[in-house]
Amino acid sequence: MTDDDGPRKTGRLMWLLAWVLALVLMTWFFQQKLERDYNPNQQVQLLDSRTIVLEQNRQGHYLMNGAINGDPVVFLLDTGATQVAVPRPVAERLALPLGRPLLLNTAAGQVTGYRTHIKTLSMGPLTLYDLDAVIMPSYGSEVLLGMNALRQFELIQRGSQLTIKHLAP
Incomplete structure (x- = not known):
């Protein structure tokens, strides 16, 4: 063992720590980029107190952050959906009550959903009150x-x- 083994080991350890830190930072950076690409409307653009502007994501959809009864959700705008549709896991997190079951026709065929009620639905500065909604048996994370x-x-x-x-x- 020579006298310069201590500094050599310290140097290797510093290089290893630098690489680990670089990998962590790159992972964080690319995760943030993927989230922005998926939902470019995490911060809603306001034109005035009644108007917002959304950007399409890469798949051509309009997503945006919002809230139901004060709890955060991600909305997917769906002009083909008759009512607001909340995936079951999201409904459970929001503690939405399960109402009467009903048969729903979806793109994937017929499913059984449940009626529910939303007190407030917020999209940036815009808030809607007292909306009927359905709880869907899907496992997605976006509210239609x-x-x-x-x-x-x-x-x-x-x-x-x-x-x-x-x-x-």
């Missing part, structure tokens, strides 16, 4: 924002942007 909510807005799509303006009551 259906036409019972979207009919209260004017929707204008230009290119890859969707402008949502709350209509006056």
Whole structure:
């Protein structure tokens, strides 16, 4: 064993720590990028107090962060959905009550869902009150924002942007 073995081991350890730190930082950076690509509307763009603008994600969908009864959710705007549709795991997390069962026709065929009620649904500064919704047996994480909510807005799509303006009551 020579006198320079101590500094050599310390140098190797420092290189190892530098590589581990670089890998952790790269993983964090790319995870953030993937999340922004999937939901580019994590911070909603405001035009005024009644109007927001959403960017399409890479798959051509409009997603946005919002809240149901004050708890955070991710909305997927779905003009083909009749009502707001909440996946069962999300409904359980939000403690939404299971109402009467009902047979639903979906793109995947017929499923049994449950009626429920949402006191408040918020999208940035825009809030809707007292909405009927359905709890779906799916295991997704996005709440489908259906036409019972979207009919209260004017929707204008230009290119890859969707402008949502709350209509006056």
